[in-house]
Every structure is written in C-alpha cells, then in structure tokens.
Amino acid sequence: MRYLDGDLTPHEQESFKQELLANPQLQKRLDEVQPVHTYLKGKARLEHPSKNFTQKVMEGLSSTPIRTALSYKRGLLLFVGTLLASAIALVLLSSGVFDAPTTPLVVDAPIQNELINVPSLRIPFNGKIIVNGIIFLNLGLALILLDRTILRPLFQRRAEVGY
Amino acid sequence: MITPQDEYSLIDKILAGDQQIYSQLVDRYKSYAFTIAFKILENRAEAEEAAQDSFIKAYHYLRKFNRQSKFSTWLYRIVFNTAISYKRKSKPGFQRIETAIVEYSERSDKQLERDDKQLFVGKAMNSLNETDRLAIQLFYIQEFSLEEVAEMMGQNLNTIKVRIHRARQRLGDELNRILKQEALTL
Numbered sequence: 591m592r593y594l595d596g597d598l599t600p601h602e603q604e605s606f607k608q609e610l611l612a613n614p615q616l617q618k619r620l621d622e623v624q625p626v627h628t629y630l631k632g633k634a635r636l637e638h639p640s641k642n643f644t645q646k647v648m649e650g651l652s653s654t655p656i657r658t659a660l661s662y663k664r665g666l667l668l669f670v671g672t673l674l675a676s677a678i679a680l681v682l683l684s685s686g687v688f689d690a691p692t693t694p695l696v697v698d699a700p701i702q703n704e705l706i707n708v709p710s711l712r713i714p715f716n717g718k719i720i721v722n723g724i725i726f727l728n729l730g731l732a733l734i735l736l737d738r739t740i741l742r743p744l745f746q747r748r749a750e751v752g753y
Numbered sequence: 754m755i756t757p758q759d760e761y762s763l764i765d766k767i768l769a770g771d772q773q774i775y776s777q778l779v780d781r782y783k784s785y786a787f788t789i790a791f792k793i794l795e796n797r798a799e800a801e802e803a804a805q806d807s808f809i810k811a812y813h814y815l816r817k818f819n820r821q822s823k824f825s826t827w828l829y830r831i832v833f834n835t836a837i838s839y840k841r842k843s844k845p846g847f848q849r850i851e852t853a854i855v856e857y858s859e860r861s862d863k864q865l866e867r868d869d870k871q872l873f874v875g876k877a878m879n880s881l882n883e884t885d886r887l888a889i890q891l892f893y894i895q896e897f898s899l900e901e902v903a904e905m906m907g908q909n910l911n912t913i914k915v916r917i918h919r920a921r922q923r924l925g926d927e928l929n930r931i932l933k934q935e936a937l938t939l
Binding site for chain 1: 877
C-alpha cells in the first residue's frame with residue numbers, strides 16, 4: 591500500500607520492484623489493488639458548488655436556527671410536573687384511596703314524580719383502572735418531554751459542535 | 754496563504770458583528786465543504802443544501818469554536834455531521850437519469866478492459882460499509898490530511914488508518930471476485 595501511495599523511498603521502491611519480479615503472488619495482489627487505487631485517485635477531485643452558494647449562505651445567516659417548540663427550561667418544568675403528578679397518583683394508589691372494587695356512578699333522572707318513574711342510571715367503574723391509565727399516560731408524556739426538550743436538543747448540539 | 758492566526762482575527766471581527774466578513778470564510782471553504790457533503794450524499798442538490806446549512810450552523814455556533822483546532826477542521830466536522838443527518842432523513846430514491854445513462858463510444862480493447870475494471874471497482878465500493886467507504890474516499894482527496902479525516906469523522910487516527918487499509922484490501926478482493934464471476938458468464 592505504501593508503494594501505491596508513493597510513500598516508499600527510492601531504495602525501498604527499487605527493492606519492492608525486485609520482489610515483484612521474484613514473487614508472482616505479490617504481483618497478482620498488486621494487479622488486484624492497482625485498479626482500486628486508480629479508481630479512487632480518479633474520483634478524488636474537489637467538487638465545486640453553484641455560483642450563488644456564498645450568496646445563499648449569507649442570506650440564510652439572518653434566519654434564526656431551528657429550535658424545538660418548547661424551551662429547555664419550560665420543558666424541564668413540565669417534565670418534573672408530570673413526574674410529580676404520577677408520583678402523587680402512585681402514592682394515593684398505594685395508600686388504598688382507590689381500592690373500592692366497584693364504585694357505582696349514579697346518574698339521577700332529572701324528572702321524578704309519581705307518574706314517571708325513571709330508574710336512576712348506575713354505571714359501575716373501577717377507580718383504580720382509571721388512575722392507572724392516567725399514570726400510564728403521564729409517564730408517556732414525561733418520556734416524550736424528556737426526548738423533545740432535553741435529550742434531542744442535547745444530542746443535536748453535541749452533533750453540530752462536537753468540541 | 755492565510756495562517757490560522759489570520760483566520761482567528763477574521764472570526765473575531767465576525768463575532769464583533771461584521772457579518773459580511775463571513776463570506777470570506779465561506780468562499781475559502783465552500784468547495785471542501787461541498788465535496789465532503791457530496792461524498793456522503795451522492796446528490797449535488799442535497800449536498801449543496803447540506804453544505805449551506807453547515808455554514809449557517811457554523812456561523813451561529815461560532816462563539817463556541819474553542820480555537821484548539823483549525824477552523825477548517827471544526828467546520829468539516831459540522832459538514833460531516835450535517836450531511837450524515839441529511840442522509841438519514843432522505844429516503845433512497847431512483848437513480849438519477851444523468852448518472853444512469855450508459856455512454857457509448859469507440860474504445861480500444863485495452864481501454865475497454867480498463868474502463869470495465871473501473872466500473873467493477875465502482876460496484877465493489879458498494880460492498881464496503883459506509884464508514885470505510887467514506888474514510889477511503891476522503892483520504893484520497895489530496896486536500897484532506899489523514900488527521901483531518903480522522904477528526905472530521907470523529908475517530909481515532911489509528912482506527913482511520915486501519916479502516917483505509919482494510920477497505921483497500923477488501924476492494925481488491927471484491928474486484929477479483931467480480932472479475933472471476935464476469936469471466937464465468939462469458
């Protein structure tokens with residue numbers, strides 16, 4: 591490879607050529623790698639952008655860089671808030687506030703008299719399931735906030751200015 | 754010839770509010786930035802957009818440039834990362850018509866054989882993983898030093914050396930395999 595890159599001294603080059611004559615395997619390998627070298631050298635040229643490249647960049651300088659909709663501070667506050675809400679719900683849940691197996695939801699009929707007897711509507715519901723659902727949604731929201739407002743901008747900044 | 758010190762003084766002026774001076778830096782590095790983006794994206798329009806975006810990002814983050822490396826090296830890293838993120842976002846499309854056209858010309862047997870080999874090397878390039886392919890392509894551009902390639906790709910110098918060596922070996926093997934296969938189909 592150093593021979594192809596032209597990194598050999600004249601003396602090293604001469605002895606490599608001698609070795610090529612004596613070693614057909616080495617010659618074969620060189621024949622395989624030589625076109626690769628030629629191809630890459632041929633492709634290795636500087637490409638030039640369009641003529642108005644600089645002008646377009648200069649016009650773009652006044653535009654503000656794209657930021658996420660939520661600021662870092664606001665996102666962090668929301669993230670903490672959602673975590674706090676989930677924690678409170680979990681504490682309430684573990685202390686047995688929502689332990690009643692079925693709490694009927696009673697909806698009384700708006701008009702009740704001797705002539706019309708509308709039975710009140712009883713919808714059974716489990717408070718525990720609803721609270722669990724709310725906690726689950728809250729945690730999902732917290733993860734989205736963590737990604738959008740903290741992690742993504744952090745990695746974006748790291749990728750753009752890697753020092 | 755402009756020294757890094759001259760460049761730092763240009764940067765100081767830009768940071769002091771002279772935005773127009775930035776065009777000097779853009780003019781100086783636009784071809785390098787565009788070449789890096791083009792090697793990654795393999796599409797001129799996208800490469801141009803990525804390179805422009807990189808210059809704009811570099812301008813906005815100029816205050817964070819810590820001057821421990823050359824401005825060019827810092828810029829190339831931004832271009833590299835921007836082009837990589839463009840590549841991730843863009844979906845693979847159809848081959849552009851201008852590159853898909855197969856040219857016909859009167860060529861000698863020797864020329865034909867040489868051109869075929871070049872075509873097969875191009876095919877063999879696809880067998881490399883993206884990092885190796887980029888490392889070897891950037892290494893062959895004389896304007897970029899091995900150190901710059903390593904820094905731009907965010908990799909250790911020795912790792913880049915190994916990658917380039919391995920890529921050339923692999924390309925040689927792949928070319929050999931393709932040529933054997935071609936010979937069998939004749």
